[in-house]
Amino acid sequence: MRSTLPTFNEVWQQQLRSRILKTWPCAESKFLIACSGGMDSMLLLQVMSAVFPNQIRAIYINHQLQDIATSWGDFVRAECHKLDVPCIIANVDVQQGNLENQARIARYQAFKQHILPNEILVLAHHQQDQAETVLLNLFSGSGVGGLSAMSAVDQRDALTIWRPFLDLSRENIEFWVQQSNITYIQDPTNFDTHYDRAWCRETLWPLLNSRFPKMQQAVSRSSYLMQDANQILAEVAEQDLQHCGTAQQLDIVKLQQLSNARQRQLLSNWMKGSAQYRPSLAMVERIQAEVILAKTDAQAALHHAGFYYLRYQNMLYKISKADYLAQQQPISTQNLQLDEQQTIQVAAGQFAIQTAPLGLDPKLLGQNLMLSPRMGGEKIHLYGRVGRWPLKKAIQEAQIFPWQRHQIQILSKDDVMLGVFTPKGFWLAESIYCKKNGWQPKLLCH
Known part of the structure; x- marks a missing residue:
């Protein structure tokens, strides 16, 4: 009996090509494809080279955490050469701390360093990646923003990011790769349950999936609903910001006229500013308790993420750390x-x-x-x-x-x-x- 899954040749001609052109209709764009050599990114490389010939480059990030990583870069370069796709090999240094987070930071720094002004960064995240992100963010206590997970097209650190596979299942990707005889490499750390994402994929996922077979689609669908909710909240917060102040200051009297929920939402957005992540709920509550509700003549100041938050009369101010600490430096005659x-x-x-x-x-x-x-x-x-x-x-x-x-x-x-x-x-x-x-x-x- 023929499999109900379509073959790769049928799909990329009919579905994947159509999907890509719909999610990114600007045919004039140039693209930088993040290619790790894994199954997902190798399929992405094949499809993008067919849909956008002469408009793509690839980049392999060597985190230098495994001896074999250099040979993986050689593999990616060789595969790109077969497709006549220019390839960049970028070595990065991963700082100490949470290895997954630090590797991600180093990776995006490399992307920003090598991407050209007219290029879009293309990532191979798929539906299971999306669902895993929702669960991991849920376990870390994220709000609506974290549960929104990833968008098909978004902005991050001055990068425009496109994820054309975001609503594709891993099962479809695996089948198409097999049918098309696409070669790829397997990173053993993907199975190392010491890392949160690998534990979620290898341990938690099979357990949940055995009970809820359609969990992946359901969780992914929830992320899109959260994206809508997050956009609505952002619009409300922007309106509240225009009413209460600017990116540097807030009118406390006007702020306190809002409901408690809107106060927290506005403060969270305001403190985040242009940063990637919002402050924790505990930090927002500290701003309220220790600064906003401080006595008018108190010199309360709270430091968070490179800024000091201070109250002066009936205004709340956001001051850079450098400007605030400058008062401690003596000025000579x-x-x-x-x-x-x-x-x-x-x-x-x-x-x-x-x-x-x-x-x-x-x-x-x-x-x-x-x-x-x-x-x-x-x-x-x-x-x-x-x-x-x-x-x-x-x-x-x-x-x-x-x-x-x-x-x-x-x-x-x-x-x-x-x-x-x-x-x-x-x-x-x-x-x-x-x-x-x-x-x-x-x-x-x-």
Whole structure:
């Protein structure tokens, strides 16, 4: 009796070719195929070379974790040569830690390094890969985003990724490879149950499949439903972000007007930013408890994934680690000479020396001036205002963020304060050096 499964020749002419052209209809694209030498990627290589001749390249990533990996690269190169497909062999160094995660990170770094601006990265993930990803993400406590698993076409780390086999079963792939006599290699680590994915495939999968024969299709279908739900949540979070703030700050009063679920969703999206992964629910709850609900005058700061989260008055701010820790670096006193049209860089930003209807005496240009950090206790007579003010009060009135106040520097001549460089501009001080048709530093960028 003939098998109910179609042969490879029938399928790639009728189904696979149609599938590929439907999921990626732009025939002008160029493609970089990730080819490990395994069964899935070798079938992908064969199909893509037939559907898109002269539009593909292949890349083999050697993680250098097994001695035989180099010979696998030679195999991939030889198979590509038969198909007249250019092939890249990329050696990568896998960092210590979770081996599966670190290998994945190294692999994608290599993809980004070698892919050309007009190329799409093509991966051979199939339906069982998708279902395994859903289960593994479920076991790790992922939310809707994790349960969405992989998309047929998506963006990751500035890469456009295409997975044309994502809804194909592994059984179909195995049959077509056998019928077409496609040679491939078998990585023994795919069966090493020390690794989570191999354990899921070799131990858990047969057990679940024996009870739920259609589990693979069902779990995969659930991932598509989760993708829809995730997109809806993302749209709601984007609307909430526009209402509550920007990528750098959120209005706490507006945030707290949302339901608790929408607050958590917005915070999770906001903290993720352009990163690949969202923060854990525990970290989102810490932001709420330790920063948002902190007393107004508290200097609460929480660090996560390269950023510090701080509350100032009724706003929540996301500050890069480098900017936040810069306040711990002392700024020394220095002498400087200024010239008209000169651009200078000080702690508060970049300033241009420009003529002004009222400013500092032109005779000060070219002379030695003193630039010193704020020490505390200074008073300033701001030009145009009555009396001397504590500099601290002027800073508070200008609402300069506490983590930026270390950038404030005082410009003086012979112990006479000329003005103050701040992140919000140069403050001219009343002094004997104030003249009409003078000059002032103008803030260009911070």
